[in-house]
Amino acid sequence: MNPVDPSASSHLEVLGVAVACLVPALPAGWKAASLRGDSFNKWAERVDVTHVGLTERAAAELLDLQDRITDALGSSSAAFNPSQAIADPKPLIDGATRCASLLRTRDRLRPRFRRYSRLGSGLLTAVSVYVLSLLVGGLYYAGHLRDQWVRDAAFGAGGLAVGSAILLFCAYAYYENRLAVAEELAQETV
Numbered sequence: 001m002n003p004v005d006p007s008a009s010s011h012l013e014v015l016g017v018a019v020a021c022l023v024p025a026l027p028a029g030w031k032a033a034s035l036r037g038d039s040f041n042k043w044a045e046r047v048d049v050t051h052v053g054l055t056e057r058a059a060a061e062l063l064d065l066q067d068r069i070t071d072a073l074g075s076s077s078a079a080f081n082p083s084q085a086i087a088d089p090k091p092l093i094d095g096a097t098r099c100a101s102l103l104r105t106r107d108r109l110r111p112r113f114r115r116y117s118r119l120g121s122g123l124l125t126a127v128s129v130y131v132l133s134l135l136v137g138g139l140y141y142a143g144h145l146r147d148q149w150v151r152d153a154a155f156g157a158g159g160l161a162v163g164s165a166i167l168l169f170c171a172y173a174y175y176e177n178r179l180a181v182a183e184e185l186a187q188e189t190v
Contacts, residue, residue, distance in 0.1 A: 018138040022131065028165070029127040035120030043179060047113045050179075053186025054106035058099050065095040105182050116175035119168050126164040133158035 069092060137154035139145045 014138055014141045017141075018134060021134050025127055025131050025134070029124070029131070032120055032123035032127050035123060036117055037120075039117050039120065043113055043116070046183060047109060047179065050183045050186040051106055051109055054102050054109070054182065057186060057188070058102040058106065061095060061099040061102060065092065065099060068092055068095060102185065105185055109179070109182050112175055112178050116172070116179065119172050119175070123165060123168045123172075126161045126168060129157050130161035130165070133161060 072089075072092065133154040133156075136145070136150060137158065140151045140154060145151075
C-alpha cells in the first residue's frame with residue numbers, strides 16, 4: 001500500500017489493520033493495569049506463610065540432623081567404637097543438603113515476590129508503547145506523516161514492545177512457578 005495514496009479505500013484498509021492490531025492490546029492493557037494489585041492480593045499472605053513454613057521445616061531438619069549426628073558419633077563419654085568411625089556419612093550429607101535447600105528457597109522467596117509484583121508496571125509500559133507505535137504507524141500509512149524514519153521508529157518501538165511483553169510474560173510464568181514450588185515445599189511434611 002502506498003502511504004501517499006489519499007483514497008478513501010486506502011484509509012479504510014489502514015483503519016482495518018490498525019483496529020485488528022489494537023484488539024489484542026486492549027485486554028493486555030486492562031490486565032497490565034491491574035496486574036500488580038492482583039499479584040499482591042494473590043501472593044502477599046501466601047508468601048508470609050510460606051516463609052514461616054520454610055523456616056520451620058529447616059529448623060526441624062536441623063534438629064533431626066543434630067540427632068543423627070549424635071547417634072553417629074555417640075556420646076562424648078562413651079568409649080571409642082571403630083564401626084561408628086567408618087559409618088556412611090551420606091544420610092548426614094543428605095540432611096544438610098535438604099536444610100541448605102530449604103534456607104536458600106526461603107531467602108529467595110521475598111525478593112522473587114517483589115520482582116514478580118513489579119512485572120505489571122513493565123507490561124503496562126510495553127502495551128502503551130505498542131499502542132503508541134500502532135497509532136504512529138497508522139498515521140504514516142494513512143498519509144498524515146510522510147517521513148520514513150517515523151515509520152521505522154514506529155515499527156522498531158512496536159517490535160520492542162511486543163518482544164518486551166513476551167519476555168515479561170516469561171518472567172511472570174517463571175516467578176509464579178518459583179513461588180508455587182516454594183509454597184509446596186513449605187507444606188511438605190518432614
